[in-house]
Amino acid sequence: MIPFLRNTWRGLTSMRTALILLFLLALAALPGALLPQRTLNANKVADYIAEHGWWGRLLDQLQFYNVYASVWFSAIYLLLMISLVGCLLPRTFEYVKALRTKPVITPRNLSRMPHHSESTVDKSADEVVAQATKALSGWRKVEREEENGARTISAERGYLRETGNLVFHFAMLGLIIALAVGKxxxxxxxxxxxxxxxxxxxxxxxxxxxxxxxxxxxxxxxxxxxxxxxxxxxxxxxxxxxxxxxxxxxxxxxxxxxxxxxxxxxxxxxxxxxxxxxxxxxxxxxGYAPVFTVTYPNGQKRTMDTQWRPTNQTTLLSEGATKFDPPGITNAEERRTKQIAVTGLLAPTARLHGSLLDSSFPDLRDPMVAVDVLRGDLGIDNGRGQSIFTVDQNLVDDGRLKKVARENLKPGGEITLDDGTVVRFDGVKRWVYLxxxxxxxxxxxxxxxxxxxTGIGASLIIKRRRLWVRVVPAADGRTVVEVGGLARTDQAGYGEEFERLSGAVTGGKN
Structure with missing residues (x-):
């Protein structure tokens, strides 16, 4: 059991697993962008389910309409955090340990290095070593002396590459935590x-x-x-x-x-x-809110400017329902027979096809409404919430809410109902959605x-490379200089840098 748990932990905390989980997290977020989400627009989700039948219901059962709070998205999110923490902490300790470690000793056979040069110069060993130290300014380096009297310099550069790599991954972890805090x-x-x-x-x-x-x-x-x-x-x-x-x-x-x-x-x-x-x-x-005034037979007036929602985003043709509760009636049963709803379409720039209203432009150039006036029980007294844009169709089907008039109106136009109630279209107001x-x-x-x-830029631009210099005094008073180089990562162009450095070490003689 313990070996199984150990191997599972090692697999979970590997960088490969972290990258796979990061890819899965991005993949899992796609339904949140492509499908309507219940937290943003529950009505659109209901419409989508009704339109797609069994497929829509299956997606609902799989929590595709509430992606970011789903079990499977949260599981990937949590596993990614554990994986990142588990693989970053050991890497950080190893990196700190590497920073405190001196560059590796000079290999015995530098000619086996991918980059190598050897030359004999008319300078003393001390002069060559001083020249090499100056040429390797900015490198982490250490000077050593070998048993045969040769002197070596081991130098390494590009440690910030791993720093950038760690910054990238820790920042990724921090971003995940910050997003979670925001949620x-x-x-x-x-x-x-x-x-x-x-x-x-x-x-x-x-x-x-x-x-x-x-x-x-x-x-x-x-x-x-x-x-x-x-x-x-x-x-x-x-x-x-x-x-x-x-x-x-x-x-x-x-x-x-x-x-x-x-x-x-x-x-x-x-x-x-x-x-x-x-x-x-x-x-x-x-959008727009048409203004209606209802004048009741007793002379009392009610004015409402309920917002209507656009059904066409290009022309802003809008639909809605403006609802009125009659004043001065205390008997609930009587009031439910005299409630009024003005429903229909609003065109900011009217265009008529016979008696059918459409809009030709989204701005308020020639507003007009095509309305049905309904009278009866609007269902606003039953304690249940209802849309401000529509009336309850069940009340219409039950005969508790009846259509008593239909008309196209321009601002100032009126409809007189059979009981003497007057409905006037006063004009249009604007509303904004914030x-x-x-x-x-x-x-x-x-x-x-x-x-x-910043981190990923540093890890891509900075390259790890090593360079060794061996200085051996010759019998004739001259000095043999051998230079070897190794790129720790794939890097086009290290050959040019090596040639420049080896030339600077030997004084331009190779």
Whole structure:
């Protein structure tokens, strides 16, 4: 049993295993990029499963819609960390030991080295040794004396190659740990904010968000304190309909400004997030919210500007449902018969095919809505959550919610229902889709990423090589100089360096 465990540990902590696990981790992350993830968009996951049938259900059972929290991804992640630690610690000890060890003694037969030269010079042994020492400046070297009176110099260079290798692998380990810390203590939340300054968003828990993805150790109560509101939204479209500018003009408070009431301004763009209190606010998208006013027979009015979602990202044709609860009715049963929903399509630049509405351009040039007005029970009193973009189709099928009107409206257009209720389309507002991200380890991720590039660059550029010099006094008063060289790693060009060094040692005579 013990030999089996020992061999298993040796195999797990080998560098080959670490590289294989690193490749498997990259391979395992691919489904997270190619498939919808439940933590980001549960509705898209449900649509994908419904569209692909048994294959979609199988992927769900295998946790492919929650890749980064899956058992198999976590297992690869953990094994990679163990492997890296297990193989790096012994290598580090060996490297420290090698740094403290003197270069190896000069081989007896230098002519067997891959690079070799021998010459006789008209200089004393002391002069040759001094010349060789100067030529090998910057090399780790040691001078020795052999039994026959010959003097040798052993020199080695390129130790930083292994330093770069270790820096690369330790930085890789640090990057993995930093990413894990970010998943444990970070969070992401998405929120839609109206772009007219009327809606203030404060990072005060989970409730203000439309969707929220906390880290494993985050309960949503310790978010960074800040508030913001979108004063306006600037967008410019090319003639083709492609946008070339998105900018949300924010005002925000954080830190001491929350006490003083001071607001700071910031132009939020797609690739220019706002960074405050350790959080980052990104601009993800935008859309439109039609404004409807319902005037009830008793003269009371309700105005709503619920956001509608784009169904066509090119023309921003949008769909949605704006829901109204009648005022002044305390009887629950009666109220459930008089709730109103205005559903349909919004075209920022209207194009009609007969009575069918479409949009020809994404900007607000000629807005129009094609709406159905539904009256009855919207299901908003039953305590269950529902989408703000749609009505519950089951209520329509049961006859509890009935269509009472259908019309195409331009701003200012009205529909009068059979009971005297008037529904007016007032106009369109803009909204922006923002994401708040918190990652306490993001600075360390950057540091380790830079260290990875630096380390791998050093390990690729720097080459290990050795050089030996043997100086033997000749009988005629001259000196025999023998130089041998060995590249510890494959390196094109070491021959040129060896020729230069051997020439410098012998004074240019070979």
């Amino acid at each position: 444990l203590y970070g969070y992401e939340g998405q929120v839609i904010v109206k772009a007219d300054g009327s809606q203030e968003f404060c990072n005060a828990g989970v409730l203000p968000y439309d969707s929220f993805q906390p880290g494993l150790l985050v309960d949503g109560t310790g978010g960074s304190p800040f508030c913001m509101k979108v004063k306006s939204f600037d967008v410019n479209f090319l003639d083709s309909g492609q946008p070339d500018l998105y900018r949300a003009n924010l005002e925000y408070q954080s830190g001491a400004d929350l006490q003083t009431g001071k607001w700071e301004s910031y132009g939020l763009e797609v690739n220019s997030p706002l960074r405050t209190e350790g959080d980052r606010i990104y601009l993800l998208g935008h 994401q708040v991200s918190h990652d306490p380890a993001q600075v360390w991720v950057l540091v380790f990423a830079i260290a990875i590039i």
